[in-house]
Amino acid sequence: MDANAISVGLKSVGYIPDDSLSTTLWLSTVLERPLLLEGDAGVGKTSVAAAFANLYGRPLIRLQCYEGLDLQQAVYEWNYSRQLLEIRMHEIGTAGSTATFDLFDRTFLLQRPLLQAILSPQPAVLLIDEVDRADEAFEAYLLEVLSDFQVSIPELGTVTATTIPQVILTSNGTRDLSDALRRRCLYHYLDYPSLAREMEIIKCALPNAESRLIESAVAFVHKLRKEDLNKIPGIAETLDWIRALHKLQLRDLPDDPEMILQTMSCLLKTKSDSWQMGREAVAQLLGGGRSEHTSGVAAHMKSA
Amino acid sequence: MQSSSVHALADFAAYMRDHGYGVGIAEQQLMLEAMLRLPVAQYRQIQAAWCAIVCGNKDQWSRYQELFNLFWFPDRVRGSSRMSGSTRRSRSLPEMVQAMHQQMEDANGKLGGAAQLGFFDDSASGAEEGTRNDHASGGASAIDPLTKKDFGEWLQADLQQLNQLAEEVALRVRKRLMRRKHLANKASLINLRATFRKSLKYGGVPIQPAWQRPRKELPNIFILVDVSRSMEMYAQLFLRVARAFCQVADARAFVLHTRLAEITGLLKKRSGRVQEKINAVTFGFGGGTRIATSLQDFIGTYAKNALTARSVVLIFSDGYDTDPADELRLAAERMRAKGAKIFWLHPSERMHFSTALEQAKNSIYGFVPVHNLESLQQLPEVIH
Numbered sequence: 001m002d003a004n005a006i007s008v009g010l011k012s013v014g015y016i017p018d019d020s021l022s023t024t025l026w027l028s029t030v031l032e033r034p035l036l037l038e039g040d041a042g043v044g045k046t047s048v049a050a051a052f053a054n055l056y057g058r059p060l061i062r063l064q065c066y067e068g069l070d071l072q073q074a075v076y077e078w079n080y081s082r083q084l085l086e087i088r089m090h091e092i093g094t095a096g097s098t099a100t101f102d103l104f105d106r107t108f109l110l111q112r113p114l115l116q117a118i119l120s121p122q123p124a125v126l127l128i129d130e131v132d133r134a135d136e137a138f139e140a141y142l143l144e145v146l147s148d149f150q151v152s153i154p155e156l157g158t159v160t161a162t163t164i165p166q167v168i169l170t171s172n173g174t175r176d177l178s179d180a181l182r183r184r185c186l187y188h189y190l191d192y193p194s195l196a197r198e199m200e201i202i203k204c205a206l207p208n209a210e211s212r213l214i215e216s217a218v219a220f221v222h223k224l225r226k227e228d229l230n231k232i233p234g235i236a237e238t239l240d241w242i243r244a245l246h247k248l249q250l251r252d253l254p255d256d257p258e259m260i261l262q263t264m265s266c267l268l269k270t271k272s273d274s275w276q277m278g279r280e281a282v283a284q285l286l287g288g289g290r291s292e293h294t295s296g297v298a299a300h301m302k303s304a
Numbered sequence: 305m306q307s308s309s310v311h312a313l314a315d316f317a318a319y320m321r322d323h324g325y326g327v328g329i330a331e332q333q334l335m336l337e338a339m340l341r342l343p344v345a346q347y348r349q350i351q352a353a354w355c356a357i358v359c360g361n362k363d364q365w366s367r368y369q370e371l372f373n374l375f376w377f378p379d380r381v382r383g384s385s386r387m388s389g390s391t392r393r394s395r396s397l398p399e400m401v402q403a404m405h406q407q408m409e410d411a412n413g414k415l416g417g418a419a420q421l422g423f424f425d426d427s428a429s430g431a432e433e434g435t436r437n438d439h440a441s442g443g444a445s446a447i448d449p450l451t452k453k454d455f456g457e458w459l460q461a462d463l464q465q466l467n468q469l470a471e472e473v474a475l476r477v478r479k480r481l482m483r484r485k486h487l488a489n490k491a492s493l494i495n496l497r498a499t500f501r502k503s504l505k506y507g508g509v510p511i512q513p514a515w516q517r518p519r520k521e522l523p524n525i526f527i528l529v530d531v532s533r534s535m536e537m538y539a540q541l542f543l544r545v546a547r548a549f550c551q552v553a554d555a556r557a558f559v560l561h562t563r564l565a566e567i568t569g570l571l572k573k574r575s576g577r578v579q580e581k582i583n584a585v586t587f588g589f590g591g592g593t594r595i596a597t598s599l600q601d602f603i604g605t606y607a608k609n610a611l612t613a614r615s616v617v618l619i620f621s622d623g624y625d626t627d628p629a630d631e632l633r634l635a636a637e638r639m640r641a642k643g644a645k646i647f648w649l650h651p652s653e654r655m656h657f658s659t660a661l662e663q664a665k666n667s668i669y670g671f672v673p674v675h676n677l678e679s680l681q682q683l684p685e686v687i688h
Contacts, residue, residue: 003349019348019349019352020352020355020356023349023352023353023356024352024353024355024356026353027338027353027356027357028356030341031334031337031338033334035356038361038362078505080501080504080505081504083505084504084507087507173362176361179326179360182326182360182361183326183328183330183331183360186356186357187355187356187357187359187360187361187365188356188365189359189362189365189366228573230569230573272569
């Protein structure tokens with residue numbers, strides 16, 4: 001499968017990638033390299049993994065990172081209660097016998113996402129989500145998994161991968177990741193989509209919404225992103241907003257700023273942003289360049 | 305694969321290294337592999353594939369396209385210019401010089417690490433760190449002079465380096481100051497949950513207790529940058545340092561001149577417009593200095609409930625104040641009474657004490673010169 005086929009395939013499962021993302025995903029597959037996706041919240045980093053798993057029919061194994069995440073939650077844990085039960089049963093069943101049994105056998109091993117991914121009989125898609133939220137110690141542990149696809153368990157030894165998973169790491173850039181981790185991964189920065197691509201995404205997600213509503217709303221969001229906001233609305237926010245407008249049975253973006261302000265909570269997520277985008281600011285975004293912008297969009301779509 | 309294209313790839317890798325990209329042997333192997341798997345006619349895909357291999361962060365990602373075009377299609381790039389940085393600007397003279405160096409290396413039998421790959425028939429990479437250091441020996445380094453260059457002499461083009469260093473400094477301060485318990489005078493607390501979990505393997509008997517690790521907390525860093533006329537030359541640089549502290553160490557930043565204004569929110573944003581606003585803030589005032597009044601305002605309004613024993617206040621100023629001399633002492637004493645450590649960071653190598661500062665210096669924890677990169681690098685140690 002080449003990059004174009006991946007692009008077409010992802011579109012068929014509802015994810016609209018740009019060319020460079022398709023190429024990077026292709027490269028990540030052929031080189032069996034983890035892929036680090038960075039970008040602002042809501043630009044579709046996590047969805048890439050879900051769509052990729054969907055495309056190839058692979059199981060998606062997700063590890064959500066957070067501060068304090070340790071090996072017991074990420075890699076493996078011994079099933080102590082089962083071990084205790086086994087000891088009791090062994091004592092009852094083999095009273096007087098000198099037979100031994102292994103307490104640290106794989107049957108007592110609870111597999112957590114990383115181990116699940118490398119021991120999966122079918123190649124899995126391993127999503128390590130928001131890796132920047134995990135501690136640096138955990139990041140260091142990931143190096144072994146990402147470079148050699150193996151896990152060291154002191155009681156068992158080194159467990160190597162049965163199948164090589166497609167690893168996708170996402171980061172919001174809340175802290176800098178180590179160079180060692182970056183060098184083990186291919187890198188792709190997911191930026192906010194272009195106007196045409198975002199329209200395509202929304203049309204794909206909301207096929208029943210009016211085309212005119214989508215075009216004008218997406219154009220509005222693009223103008224909004226140019227404002228000096230604390231939290232720039234991502235694709236997820238655009239989708240939520242247009243879904244809300246669609247539920248309100250609107251066929252086009254209303255000219256009244258008040259009506260837009262009532263639904264802007266889908267787009268603006270901080271107090272200062274809400275305060276900044278008052279009636280006048282919304283009116284300014286709606287007016288002036290709006291029709292010109294929309295005609296530009298229409299022209300762009302036609303040419304595409 | 306033709307030797308010339310391998311040479312070209314190695315040159316490109318060296319070119320990218322010159323621009324701060326971490327392109328080593330492993331990356332070159334990957335680039336070759338990607339190139340071999342894709343037809344050259346589809347160079348756009350090669351461009352994207354290489355981008356995924358050589359880039360490591362957003363900054364590199366955003367510069368890649370331009371550098372790629374500059375290297376491979378210099379004719380298409382019109383009117384491009386750089387103020388400083390790499391000596392390898394195009395594929396003309398620098399490439400020839402590079403080729404000469406490689407020939408010299410071959411003649412001396414010094415093969416670069418790339419030769420070990422088997423892909424390269426000679427030291428085409430020419431950019432192994434050790435080899436490059438050999439070339440540089442006896443010549444001037446491109447980086448060292450900046451470390452001792454006074455901030456007042458800095459050009460716009462040098463600021464990128466300051467940004468990187470400021471972020472490193474902020475990270476180091478964070479690591480060093482985060483530990484709340486330097487000396488624990490009582491035993492650690494038992495972590496009950498973890499102890500129960502651990503005791504499972506001993507049949508429920510808590511043989512191996514788990515202890516709570518000492519919490520590490522970030523110090524409250526406050527940065528006050530004097531943007532008055534006397535500091536005009538340095539204010540922009542110090543604001544960049546403040547910006548790094550805000551982004552990395554969650555500091556709060558203020559500017560002071562005849563009054564005080566908080567700019568934390570502005571500095572935390574990673575957008576292209578921030579620089580414009582910083583410029584507006586910095587150059588918009590350019591008036592007198594009322595440090596004492598600004599500090600009183602800081603204590604009474606902005607940091608009223610925030611100044612504690614964990615607070616570190618960094619004041620970037622030359623100390624020239626138009627307020628009455630004892631006002632600064634009173635303000636410094638108020639801050640000290642709340643337990644905050646005040647550090648006065650001055651832009652000259654030797655501090656010139658004004659009358660006001662002379663009176664207040666007993667309440668100030670330390671005077672630190674930050675007149676060049678070298679002194680800025682030592683900031684974490686001094687503050688610690």
